[in-house]
Amino acid sequence: MYADNQNDITRLVVRSAQLLLAYGAVSDLIEELSQRLGKALGLVSVELTILSNALVFTSLARIQPNTFPVKVVTPVIGLSCASLYHLLAGDKIACLVACIVSSIGKSVRQFLTKRQFNLLVSFSITAFITNTAAIIHMLAETYVSNTVTARTQLTPQNQISPELSEQVTVSGFEMVFIVAAVAVGIALPSLVYYRNRPII
Incomplete structure (x- = not known):
């Protein structure tokens, strides 16, 4: 997965978490759904922390390094x-x-x-x-x-x-x-x- 795809997936997961938070979903549900959505879209690890005024989101994608023989x-x-x-x-x-x-x-x-x-x-x-x-x-x-x-x-x-x-x-x-x-x-x-x- 390339960095552009990871950025797009990260934006999508963060936007869905913002919408869930705006419409009153419980924080545990937001975290679980964000992690499941990120993993379903190809991210290896998704961590989400909900604060009173911010969402902190970190993700890790499967990156294949370019190596030479x-x-x-x-x-x-x-x-x-x-x-x-x-x-x-x-x-x-x-x-x-x-x-x-x-x-x-x-x-x-x-x-x-x-x-x-x-x-x-x-x-x-x-x-x-x-x-x-x-x-x-x-x-x-x-x-x-x-x-x-x-x-x-x-x-x-x-x-x-x-x-x-x-x-x-x-x-x-x-x-x-x-x-x-x-x-x-x-x-x-x-x-x-x-x-x-x-x-x-």
Whole structure:
């Protein structure tokens, strides 16, 4: 039912209640007839309060929301975030990461919304997952680029210096520890949640 139809039905029910009140009907009868008339015309809920100088009427109609398919919305959100990042002078890899991270965030939000989570909880979880995915990329990219840069400088033509070897080792270990910490952080909640359930 559209808003125009709901307004027309509401006006009709209020007008009938006014006429019943003007011709001396009892307030209980006016309330009952108004509720029955509204429900018969397609309203879900009809509430009427009769005061000495006013009728207070509230109604709720069956409204079907216009929704887009999830399989279309998620990539479009990803592409729009990537294009915005590109407009802000981001490189291609950062645009790809923005596309993937925002698509993950939209998927998580739609998953939580479909299960009717509280909006604040849904927003918080989505923000945490999206920010975590973006930070993982930033941290890993820094250490990977440092490791690759230092490793390319360790060629047979150059003499191996202790500083360069230290940079390769430290950046490489930090990169491995970040990936390990992320893997444990992703796996740990599911291990805690499913610890009392059989695996098979």
